[in-house]
Amino acid sequence: MSAGDHLPARVDELEVRQAFQDDTIQALNDVIAAQQLELDRLRRSLELLAKRQADFAARLPDAAGDEPPPPHY
Known part of the structure; x- marks a missing residue:
């Protein structure tokens, strides 16, 4: 059996391996695309939460405000 006799089997094996790799x-590309969508959604949620927190903090009275200390000080 010569080296040329193995060529069709080797080509078949390479084609199967290429199909598997494809x-x-x-599959990896699909996962990355789904993760990017989730990352974008989480980023928007985080930005919304940060804005809400800033809005809430702006409505609170100033912690170092002008109020005198309680009488027990």
Whole structure:
């Protein structure tokens, strides 16, 4: 059996491996795309929470305000 006799089997094996790798790359790409969507959603939620917190803090009386200390000081 010569080296040329193994060539079709080697080509078949390489084609199977390439198909598997293509499927794996597509699956990984799908995961990355889904993670990017989730990351964008979380970033928007965080920005909204930060804005709400800033708005809330702006409505609170000043902690170092002009109020005199309580009588027991």
